[in-house]
Amino acid sequence: NAGVTQTPKFRILKIGQSMTLQCTQDMNHNYMYWYRQDPGMGLKLIYYSVGAGITDKGEVPNGYNVSRSTTEDFPLRLELAAPSQTSVYFCASSYSWTGANTGELFFGEGSRLTVL
Amino acid sequence: AQSVAQPEDQVNVAEGNPLTVKCTYSVSGNPYLFWYVQYPNRGLQFLLKYITGDNLVKGSYGFEAEFNKSQTSFHLKKPSALVSDSALYFCAVRDTQYGNNRPAFGKGNQVVVIP
Numbered sequence: 001n002a003g004v005t006q007t008p009k010f011r012i013l014k015i016g017q018s019m020t021l022q023c024t025q026d027m028n029h030n031y032m033y034w035y036r037q038d039p040g041m042g043l044k045l046i047y048y049s050v051g052a053g054i055t056d057k058g059e060v061p062n063g064y065n066v067s068r069s070t071t072e073d074f075p076l077r078l079e080l081a082a083p084s085q086t087s088v089y090f091c092a093s094s095y096s097w098t099g100a101n102t103g104e105l106f107f108g109e110g111s112r113l114t115v116l
Numbered sequence: 117a118q119s120v121a122q123p124e125d126q127v128n129v130a131e132g133n134p135l136t137v138k139c140t141y142s143v144s145g146n147p148y149l150f151w152y153v154q155y156p157n158r159g160l161q162f163l164l165k166y167i168t169g170d171n172l173v174k175g176s177y178g179f180e181a182e183f184n185k186s187q188t189s190f191h192l193k194k195p196s197a198l199v200s201d202s203a204l205y206f207c208a209v210r211d212t213q214y215g216n217n218r219p220a221f222g223k224g225n226q227v228v229v230i231p
Contacts, residue, residue, distance in 0.1 A: 004159075042223035105160070
């Protein structure tokens with residue numbers, strides 16, 4: 001199984017440009033998440049989704065948008081890129097947190113974004 | 117509300133010595149607790165979890181963790197550290213209180229195993 005696949009792995013943007021980070025999973029997980037990781041700051045949740053058509057904000061949603069049209073895909077859109085969005089972005093997925101499903105996350109390999 | 121604290125920024129240990137990475141948590145309901153490991157330039161990988169039952173849980177790569185409800189802790193341990201254990205370790209908690217759909221992560225601990 002491929003698990004969680006993120007593209008691109010690396011990207012350099014100019015201030016004001018826009019782009020989409022792609023994330024797809026093949027485990028039929030209902031829950032999907034986008035995190036950003038900055039040195040010494042741990043993981044910050046940007047957006048998450050509990051199923052197709054349902055998304056919600058995390059801790060740091062400003063400057064980002066998401067959509068969830070299918071179970072498999074959860075793209076993250078950056079509008080008007082700013083230097084503060086320079087970070088490593090991780091997509092993750094998990095089963096619904098019900099019954100026997102205990103909710104451990106499966107992560108992609110990350111997308112390193114630099115905004116200059 | 118749920119939160120996780122990993123009080124140390126970096127843990128240095130000599131190869132062959134016991135390794136401990138500390139984690140304390142705060143929840144409103146009952147906790148599901150997790151440890152993840154991140155190797156350089158990689159995503160996080162699940163190591164182990166505590167859900168219920170035996171307070172000592174065993175996971176991948178010889179790691180184990182002990183759940184202590186009275187101290188609200190879930191420390192990660194390995195009896196004999198390897199150089200290859202050098203990585204970033206994250207503790208996470210899920211509060212089982214109804215309506216919670218997202219885990220809380222600690223800030224991570226860098227583990228350096230010295231040959």
